[in-house]
Amino acid sequence: MLISNTSTRRSFLLCAAATAGVAAVPTASFALTTAGAEKLINRLTDDIFTVINSGKTGAPLYREFNRIFNRYAAVSAIARTTLGPPWRSASPAQQKAYVNAFGGYLSRKYGKRFREFIGAEIQVVSAKSVKRGVLVKSNVKLKGKSPFTVEWQVFDRGNNPQMFDLYIEGISMIKSEREEIGTLFDRSGGKMDKFIERLKAAG
Amino acid sequence: MFFNKSPLIRYTAKATAMASAAIALSACTPPVSKSAFNDPYEPQNRKVHKFNKGLDRALVGPTAKGYGFITPPVLINAVDNAAAYLGLPGQAINNILQGDAKGFGQTVLTFTLNTLTFGIGDLAGNAGVTDNNADFGQTLDVWGFREGIYHEVPVLGPSTERDTIGFVVDTALNPTNFFLGDGIGLTFGILDRLGDRNEFSDVIEDTLYKSEDSYAAARSLYLQNRNFKLNNGVNEDSLEDPFADF
Numbered sequence: 001m002l003i004s005n006t007s008t009r010r011s012f013l014l015c016a017a018a019t020a021g022v023a024a025v026p027t028a029s030f031a032l033t034t035a036g037a038e039k040l041i042n043r044l045t046d047d048i049f050t051v052i053n054s055g056k057t058g059a060p061l062y063r064e065f066n067r068i069f070n071r072y073a074a075v076s077a078i079a080r081t082t083l084g085p086p087w088r089s090a091s092p093a094q095q096k097a098y099v100n101a102f103g104g105y106l107s108r109k110y111g112k113r114f115r116e117f118i119g120a121e122i123q124v125v126s127a128k129s130v131k132r133g134v135l136v137k138s139n140v141k142l143k144g145k146s147p148f149t150v151e152w153q154v155f156d157r158g159n160n161p162q163m164f165d166l167y168i169e170g171i172s173m174i175k176s177e178r179e180e181i182g183t184l185f186d187r188s189g190g191k192m193d194k195f196i197e198r199l200k201a202a203g
Numbered sequence: 204m205f206f207n208k209s210p211l212i213r214y215t216a217k218a219t220a221m222a223s224a225a226i227a228l229s230a231c232t233p234p235v236s237k238s239a240f241n242d243p244y245e246p247q248n249r250k251v252h253k254f255n256k257g258l259d260r261a262l263v264g265p266t267a268k269g270y271g272f273i274t275p276p277v278l279i280n281a282v283d284n285a286a287a288y289l290g291l292p293g294q295a296i297n298n299i300l301q302g303d304a305k306g307f308g309q310t311v312l313t314f315t316l317n318t319l320t321f322g323i324g325d326l327a328g329n330a331g332v333t334d335n336n337a338d339f340g341q342t343l344d345v346w347g348f349r350e351g352i353y354h355e356v357p358v359l360g361p362s363t364e365r366d367t368i369g370f371v372v373d374t375a376l377n378p379t380n381f382f383l384g385d386g387i388g389l390t391f392g393i394l395d396r397l398g399d400r401n402e403f404s405d406v407i408e409d410t411l412y413k414s415e416d417s418y419a420a421a422r423s424l425y426l427q428n429r430n431f432k433l434n435n436g437v438n439e440d441s442l443e444d445p446f447a448d449f
Contacts, residue, residue, distance in 0.1 A: 077445045085449045116405060132442045144276070145402065151437050155445045164445045170431020171424055174443045179423050183415035202415075 032156035034127035037134035040161045041152045044072040045122050045138065052117050065114075066107040074155070074162040075103050081164075082177045086185060086192070094192045101199040106177070108203035119143060122150070133164065214381045218296075221375040240422060241363075242353045251355045252418045256411055258358065263400060264408075270394070271401030279398050281323040286395035287334075288314070288322035289388055293377030297337035301345045306335040336432070339376060340369025344433050353422060361425035 051064045069075060079102040080087045080095075090098065120142045127136040133155035141147045153165040165174045184202060188195035242248065271279065291314045298307035313327035313334070320326055328334065343365050344350075351364025362370070374380060380388040400407060414420040431437055 074445060080449075081443055081445065081447055088449050113405070113409070130439045130442060132439075132444055135437065135439070135442070137436075149436075153442055157445075165443050167431070167437045169428055170434075170437055171427045172437075172441075172443065175427060176420065176423055179419045180415045183419065187415070 031159055032129075032134055032154065032161050034129055034134050034136075036161050037136050037152075037154035038124055038127045040072060040154055040163065041124055041127075041136045041138065044068065044152075044163060045124070047072075048114065049117075049120075049122065052114055053119070057115075061115075062104070062107045062111045065111045066103055069103055069107055072163050074157050074164055075099060077157070077162075077164060078106075078174060079103070082174050082181050083185070084178065084182070086190070090192050094196065097196050098192070098199070101196050102181075105199050105203040106173075110173075117142065134161075210382065214378060217381070218376045221372050240353055240426065241350065242422065244352065244354060248353070248355045249418050251357055252421065254357060255355065255360055256417065259400075259407075259411060263397075264404075267397040267400035268404070270397045279401075282391065282394045283398055284317070284320075284325045285322045286391040287325075288317050289379045289383075289391055290377065291317075292379055293373055294335070294337050296376055296378075297339055297342050297373075298335070300339075300342045301337060303335070303337065306337055309333055309335050310337070338369055339372040340366040341433055343369055353426065355418075355421075361421050363426075363429070366429065 047068045048065075051061065051068065054064075056064060076099045079099045082102070083098065087095065087098075117140070120140055122138055122140050124136060124138045127134055130153075133153055136152040136154060138150050138152070139147050140150055148169050149167075151167040152163055153167070154161050155164050156162075165172055167173075180202075181199075184198055185195045188198055274282075291310055295307060295310045295314070298304075298310050309332055313332050316326040316330065316332070317324060340363075348365055350366075353361070353363050354367070356362050356367060359370070374385075374388075377388065410420050410424060411417050430441070
């Protein structure tokens with residue numbers, strides 16, 4: 001596999017040792033540590049790159065992404081935050097349908113995008129505690145292109161670290177999707193069921 | 204008089220005049236609007252966006268692809284490096300204006316190493332010297348000037364008041380343009396942009412032609428990415444709240 005993990009693991013162990021004493025102190029009232037967040041992102045990126053380099057395309061590839069997404073990310077929190085106020089006026093059944101459609105939409109959209117990452121190397125470089133969880137920083141190197149930064153926002157969801165947002169060169173997935181989802185919602189005349197149907201075909 | 208004919212003096216006078224004009228202009232920034240983005244001229248901006256999109260579809264996109272198709276990757280790389288190299292003297296000035304000694308050291312080191320390749324290689328980058336990309340928009344930010352309104356500039360695309368002033372000043376401030384003539388800088392600038400348009404065509408075309416609202420998408424991407432660069436990372440205060448209640 002093409003992911004260089006040796007130094008990642010080493011720095012992870014160092015960080016784990018370093019944070020063991022510090023983690024109890026910070027402002028956050030939950031048990032999320034920078035080491036725990038790094039571990040989650042290491043596993044997540046390992047899984048993503050295994051799928052990217054597996055040679056799968058189309059629907060089977062998107063299914064794999066959806067599975068990874070549901071395993072590591074707080075899909076319902078992401079879906080809710082992206083949609084904003086209309087979430088509140090939706091019925092529980094609509095909320096559930098929307099979260100499912102949103103997961104599929106993201107898997108298709110980012111699945112297509114991630115195809116460009118075949119053969120890329122990703123390395124977790126650091127993690128820091130912030131007000132809204134832990135921000136894990138990683139570098140992605142694509143052959144013949146300048147390296148770029150991907151940051152992952154991890155939060156604690158009932159003693160279970162989960163990925164919430166990702167930033168590619170500072171561009172937030174949630175903030176960008178809020179524009180897209182908002183426009184799609186408006187174009188559906190603000191009707192939840194119609195919007196969900198359109199979302200199932202988008203991405 | 205002798206002094207008036209010295210290029211260095213004429214350059215210093217021109218650069219100082221441009222910087223002063225920029226500061227005077229920045230003071231005119233209107234108050235921040237109430238929407239999520241400071242975009243009071245959105246209807247006009249959308250017209251410019253439509254024009255830019257048409258330009259990309261008809262001319263820039265196809266030209267960039269043609270350029271990418273006929274030019275060997277080695278040459279595209281050399282052009283990218285040369286364009287970056289020609290910007291280094293201007294970058295060094297911005298490092299100084301920002302009082303950034305570390306950045307200035309990086310820029311000088313990059314310039315020295317890459318001069319060995321006549322500017323067409325990137326020895327510095329290969330040796331791991333960090334690229335700081337300082338520009339005058341950033342200098343204005345460091346000096347405490349506000350971002351100002353968002354606008355889309357014909358041909359050039361998304362910008363803010365501060366960044367557009369920065370772009371104009373950088374063009375005037377860059378010693379390369381002054382001493383080698385504007386033509387060289389402009390030519391490499393255009394080729395560099397075409398190279399980028401070709402290299403990032405997937406992302407650019409997704410944004411322009413596949414998003415639900417390409418104007419809003421481009422605005423959001425530009426402002427987020429610019430903020431990230433000015434901040435040297437994601438601004439912690441801008442992180443989304445996973446427990447937000449609506």
